[in-house]
Amino acid sequence: MRDLPGLTAFVTGAASGIGFALAGAFAEESMNVMLADIEAPALESAVARLAAHAPRIASVVCDVSDHASVLRAAQLTAAAFGPVHILCNNAGVAGGSGIEAISTETWRWVVDVNLMGVVHGIAAFLPGMRAHGQGGHIVNTASMAGLQANIGFSPYVATKYAVVGMSEGLAKDLAAEGIGVSVICPGFVRTRIAEGARNRQAAYGHAIPPAPGSAGAALAAAHAENAEAGLDPDEVAARVLAAIRTGEFYVFTHPEMRDEVDVRFAAIDAAFRRAEG
Numbered sequence: 001m002r003d004l005p006g007l008t009a010f011v012t013g014a015a016s017g018i019g020f021a022l023a024g025a026f027a028e029e030s031m032n033v034m035l036a037d038i039e040a041p042a043l044e045s046a047v048a049r050l051a052a053h054a055p056r057i058a059s060v061v062c063d064v065s066d067h068a069s070v071l072r073a074a075q076l077t078a079a080a081f082g083p084v085h086i087l088c089n090n091a092g093v094a095g096g097s098g099i100e101a102i103s104t105e106t107w108r109w110v111v112d113v114n115l116m117g118v119v120h121g122i123a124a125f126l127p128g129m130r131a132h133g134q135g136g137h138i139v140n141t142a143s144m145a146g147l148q149a150n151i152g153f154s155p156y157v158a159t160k161y162a163v164v165g166m167s168e169g170l171a172k173d174l175a176a177e178g179i180g181v182s183v184i185c186p187g188f189v190r191t192r193i194a195e196g197a198r199n200r201q202a203a204y205g206h207a208i209p210p211a212p213g214s215a216g217a218a219l220a221a222a223h224a225e226n227a228e229a230g231l232d233p234d235e236v237a238a239r240v241l242a243a244i245r246t247g248e249f250y251v252f253t254h255p256e257m258r259d260e261v262d263v264r265f266a267a268i269d270a271a272f273r274r275a276e277g
């Protein structure tokens with residue numbers, strides 16, 4: 001999609017980090033933007049920061065883990081701006097640290113937000129995108145953790161691999177319909193991802209922090225430090241805009257992490273060679 005001005009984008013997780021940067025970048029392109037997020041006060045201040053773009057900015061409190069909530073957000077977006085052209089399934093949380101500290105409730109929370117949130121976004125917006133026939137683009141936020149796994153964070157890695165996999169299938173499904181798909185796979189980005197538990201819904205119980213001095217605590221601390229030193233979210237948003245314009249599928253922002261993916265591919269390749277032999 002080359003001509004973005006006047007089109008409409010819906011962005012989840014838009015109150016903070018990468019989602020806010022995406023919303024701002026779309027607004028700068030004179031698009032209509034619906035910002036969706038579970039955290040109402042943060043959403044309000046995000047909209048205030050984009051006030052210069054009124055009346056092309058609106059917001060909706062939406063829990064992506066709840067299908068009905070996303071359907072309602074889709075209806076409100078259509079009522080505010082008409083057809084939606086760009087869907088960013090971006091909301092995500094990074095629950096879990098050391099594998100021994102990950103409860104089943106944490107697994108469910110991360111799967112419901114990171115994976116089912118993307119499923120709900122597609123279910124709520126794709127029928128409208130197909131029906132209006134003006135073309136569209138779906139941007140799913142995965143991670144480098146969707147292409148290679150490190151220790152800890154198993155639910156996060158599982159959901160991000162799933163988002164990469166479903167995006168690959170979706171791109172093939174929609175190729176003939178003029179609806180593009182991109183999957184974003186960033187390394188560390190300077191956002192509030194390490195504080196994801198701030199928006200953990202009561203239904204999933206309290207997050208249990210890893211015991212002080214445990215391997216899980218060390219992992220969580222390293223994760224927070226890496227995010228703090230990470231890429232500016234605006235740089236991620238700029239890459240996404242370019243990908244929408246040119247129809248790129250994989251969107252990488254951390255080329256220095258290529259080696260880690262190469263190691264995985266080499267292991268897979270070696271396993272195939274053993275199978276052949």
Ligand SMILES: NC(=O)c1ccc[n+]([C@@H]2O[C@H](COP(=O)([O-])OP(=O)(O)OC[C@H]3O[C@@H](n4cnc5c(N)ncnc54)[C@H](O)[C@@H]3O)[C@@H](O)[C@H]2O)c1
Nearest residue numbers: 013015016017018038063064091092143188189191192193
């Ligand atoms: N920051 C990184 O290093 C990094 C790296 C790779 C991928 N990502 C991915 O980027 C995406 C955005 O995260 P971020 O880094 O900007 O973190 P962030 O915490 O700054 O922003 C995430 C936003 O998602 C919202 N959110 C959480 N649960 C929600 C729910 N149930 N429904 C709706 N909104 C919800 C939060 O309120 C928050 O505004 C996530 O999918 C994350 O996995 C982040």
